[in-house]
Amino acid sequence: MPLTVIGFEGSANKLGIGIVRDGVVFSNPRHTYVTPPGKGFLPRETAKHHREWMLNVLKQALTDAGLTHADIDCVAYTKGPGMGAPLVSVAVAARTVAQLWNKPLIGVNHCIAHIEMGRLITSADNPTVLYVSGGNTQVIAYSERRYRIFGETIDIAVGNCLDRFARIIQISNDPSPGYNIEQLAKKGNKFLQLPYTVKGMDVSFTGILSFIEDAAKNKTLMAEYTPADLCFSLQETLFSMLVEITERAMAHCGSQEVMIVGGVGCNLRLQEMMEIMANERGARLYATDERFCIDNGAMIAQAGFEMYRTGLKDATYEDLLEESWCTQRFRTDEVEVTWRDP
Amino acid sequence: MNLLQQGAEARLFAANFCGRSCIVKERFPKKYRLQEIDEKLTKKRLSQEVKALQRCRKAGILTPIIYFVDTTRSIIFLEKIDGETVRQHIVSVRKMQEDSSYHSIYPMAREIGKILAKLHDADLIHGDLTTSNMIIKTSDNKLDKKTNEIFLIDFGLSFSSSLAEDKGVDLYVLERAFLSTHPNSEELFSVLLDAYKDVSKKSSSVLTKLEEVRQRGRKRSMIG
Amino acid sequence: METFNLEPLLSDTSISVALYENVTNASKLKTLIKDGEIHAALIKAEMVLDVFQVLVASSKAFYAKTQNKLKTKLIYTEILFNLSPSNKISECFKLFGVEDEATCVLVVARKEDFSEVDKHVEGDICPLSKLDNLCDKQYLKKLYKVTDEELKVCSLTDCVVSQMAAKEIR
Numbered sequence: 054m055p056l057t058v059i060g061f062e063g064s065a066n067k068l069g070i071g072i073v074r075d076g077v078v079f080s081n082p083r084h085t086y087v088t089p090p091g092k093g094f095l096p097r098e099t100a101k102h103h104r105e106w107m108l109n110v111l112k113q114a115l116t117d118a119g120l121t122h123a124d125i126d127c128v129a130y131t132k133g134p135g136m137g138a139p140l141v142s143v144a145v146a147a148r149t150v151a152q153l154w155n156k157p158l159i160g161v162n163h164c165i166a167h168i169e170m171g172r173l174i175t176s177a178d179n180p181t182v183l184y185v186s187g188g189n190t191q192v193i194a195y196s197e198r199r200y201r202i203f204g205e206t207i208d209i210a211v212g213n214c215l216d217r218f219a220r221i222i223q224i225s226n227d228p229s230p231g232y233n234i235e236q237l238a239k240k241g242n243k244f245l246q247l248p249y250t251v252k253g254m255d256v257s258f259t260g261i262l263s264f265i266e267d268a269a270k271n272k273t274l275m276a277e278y279t280p281a282d283l284c285f286s287l288q289e290t291l292f293s294m295l296v297e298i299t300e301r302a303m304a305h306c307g308s309q310e311v312m313i314v315g316g317v318g319c320n321l322r323l324q325e326m327m328e329i330m331a332n333e334r335g336a337r338l339y340a341t342d343e344r345f346c347i348d349n350g351a352m353i354a355q356a357g358f359e360m361y362r363t364g365l366k367d368a369t370y371e372d373l374l375e376e377s378w379c380t381q382r383f384r385t386d387e388v389e390v391t392w393r394d395p
Numbered sequence: 396m397n398l399l400q401q402g403a404e405a406r407l408f409a410a411n412f413c414g415r416s417c418i419v420k421e422r423f424p425k426k427y428r429l430q431e432i433d434e435k436l437t438k439k440r441l442s443q444e445v446k447a448l449q450r451c452r453k454a455g456i457l458t459p460i461i462y463f464v465d466t467t468r469s470i471i472f473l474e475k476i477d478g479e480t481v482r483q484h485i486v487s488v489r490k491m492q493e494d495s496s497y498h499s500i501y502p503m504a505r506e507i508g509k510i511l512a513k514l515h516d517a518d519l520i521h522g523d524l525t526t527s528n529m530i531i532k533t534s535d536n537k538l539d540k541k542t543n544e545i546f547l548i549d550f551g552l553s554f555s556s557s558l559a560e561d562k563g564v565d566l567y568v569l570e571r572a573f574l575s576t577h578p579n580s581e582e583l584f585s586v587l588l589d590a591y592k593d594v595s596k597k598s599s600s601v602l603t604k605l606e607e608v609r610q611r612g613r614k615r616s617m618i619g
Numbered sequence: 620m621e622t623f624n625l626e627p628l629l630s631d632t633s634i635s636v637a638l639y640e641n642v643t644n645a646s647k648l649k650t651l652i653k654d655g656e657i658h659a660a661l662i663k664a665e666m667v668l669d670v671f672q673v674l675v676a677s678s679k680a681f682y683a684k685t686q687n688k689l690k691t692k693l694i695y696t697e698i699l700f701n702l703s704p705s706n707k708i709s710e711c712f713k714l715f716g717v718e719d720e721a722t723c724v725l726v727v728a729r730k731e732d733f734s735e736v737d738k739h740v741e742g743d744i745c746p747l748s749k750l751d752n753l754c755d756k757q758y759l760k761k762l763y764k765v766t767d768e769e770l771k772v773c774s775l776t777d778c779v780v781s782q783m784a785a786k787e788i789r
Contacts, residue, residue, distance in 0.1 A: 396627055413623055460773065463675070463678060474777075
């Protein structure tokens with residue numbers, strides 16, 4: 054019996070709803086809340102955006118898939134981590150349709166959804182995962198029923214560092230600040246030495262951010278360096294650190310596969326650097342494009358599918374409904390991975 | 396020279412240096428990063444490693460002997476320590492016993508705690524503490540008893556600092572590596588910390604910082 | 620006398636190391652070296668704990684030559700320089716080079732140059748293992764500032780060797 058799962062994602066500024074049937078993505082529409090240059094997205098406004106677009110995106114997900122609610126076997130939604138208000142707005146919607154359609158409801162860890170989607174799309178078997186987004190920076194590997202975090206940022210996430218820098222130099226947030234930094238960086242060629250803070254398999258970004266903030270405001274320095282040069286220098290430094298800790302984790306775990314997931318993961322320069330590293334050690338890189346790297350509904354559906362067919366297969370509709378809450382903090386290693394070999 | 400392994404920092408080769416077996420550690424250029432970044436890091440890390448090895452020895456911490464250094468080609472020749480990494484040791488001990496507990500490894504964890512206390516009391520930060528960067532050497536002594544000696548290696552990310560914050564982060568890095576590499580080893584790690592506390596003269600401020608860094612990790616918002 | 624290959628840095632170079640006692644012509648030997656008649660380093664035997672110490676200094680010297688990075692004029696003076704913790708060249712020679720009246724001399728030469736050197740030495744060749752009795756351990760410990768804490772985890776030779784190897788890095 055094929056299993057058709059619909060997934061709802063809205064932990065940050067993207068609202069995505071996707072339908073997946075046994076590993077095939079039937080639809081995956083998304084709508085992004087874009088703020089003006091110099092402004093980040095705030096919880097209240099983001100939640101409002103999600104509520105406003107919910108029905109449109111849901112309808113589109115069903116239409117694109119050519120399915121009706123009767124074809125859906127299970128509803129999955131993001132339980133966390135993320136911003137409180139947007140999480141709640143999406144959880145309420147998912148809970149509503151689950152009850153309307155009388156389908157089981159499954160709360161999914163957002164980070165694990167990224168990993169499972171990456172594994173599905175790339176067919177990587179047991180990769181070391183670099184998960185990089187606006188809120189997360191982790192190096193993850195699987196062992197004994199958990200996705201274990203080998204390395205992570207000890208302060209802010211890499212995407213957050215990029216977003217905040219974009220605000221300082223007033224780069225457009227459309228389609229995303231990271232994308233625009235990536236484009237601008239291609240025009241930069243003069244490298245400015247920035248702090249480089251690696252602590253074993255962990256990294257720290259606040260020092261770099263405050264350094265480059267000061268640099269951007271320094272008139273004498275900016276006579277020498279263009280904003281493009283700063284984007285270039287920032288990307289090169291941040292990504293070198295990320296590739297380095299990923300490699301360190303691979304060496305530590307003896308891993309020959311590496312996968313990049315999360316919004317920052319669609320940056321082609323990061324992918325290129327990771328690929329060079331992988332080749333140098335005879336390993337293989339698996340990466341995806343913006344459809345699946347950036348937050349989307351299909352990834353939630355895919356992780357929900359794995360959970361539903363394994364650990365939760367005997368759970369009752371009522372139990373699942375009872376468990377349908379959400380949380381801003383939800384660590385990757387809290388989830389028991391029931392769908393992979395121990 | 397035989398390639399033994401390719402770490403994140405360097406390639407390791409086995410060789411013979413004037414009659415002694417040695418490890419050749421070559422920090423080769425990392426092509427993924429800009430030359431400007433790479434050359435600076437490589438140079439700095441080689442020098443940090445050499446300095447830390449010397450200072451550790453002076454502080455009475457077991458580290459490999461340095462035989463030869465070539466800063467131009469970024470090569471260090473080091474004494475080869477016969478033994479296995481603490482990581483391999485823990486994994487194999489757990490495989491051999493019937494239950495998956497860590498009890499039999501407690502003495503080793505205490506020993507590691509003591510070494511780290513000495514390291515930090517000498518104002519040295521390792522920078523990359525993991526169970527892969529410690530080697531356990533088992534030798535038979537005269538009384539027919541097995542003795543375990545633990546060597547610290549891989550000092551490329553090390554630096555000197557007297558700040559409790561830096562020492563706290565050093566322990567935090569180890570804790571994270573410990574718990575991710577060795578599932579359910581929370582108790583084992585607390586044994587290590589207890590020994591650290593017993594030996595280090597400045598442990599209280601360091602452990603307070605460790606707790607602060609842990610809290611930062613847990614409380615971090617994770618949006619997107 | 621023993622011969623050692625300087626692998627893995629210079630597997631095509633082998634050196635001979637010999638220890639002489641009751642030497643009567645140290646000053647003459649020094650002149651021969653200065654005049655380029657013989658090619659060797661003459662080391663104060665009291666300053667050498669173990670032949671390994673000399674091998675480390677020699678490897679470094681022969682390697683520096685291949686890289687055009689000698690800090691002194693000759694490979695053999697470079698060996699003396701490498702043996703010392705100090706960066707002052709004249710001080711190194713005073714510390715590790717033999718005096719005119721020296722009776723215990725450690726000779727280091729390329730394997731192919733050794734027999735010519737040996738011909739000129741007036742003294743008794745003896746096994747290198749004798750270095751252990753001859754060397755002034757207390758003095759070396761002081762010179763290299765080796766602590767007792769250090770000696771708990773490392774032999775004196777190894778402490779000295781590590782410092783020699785890392786001399787450039789401060």
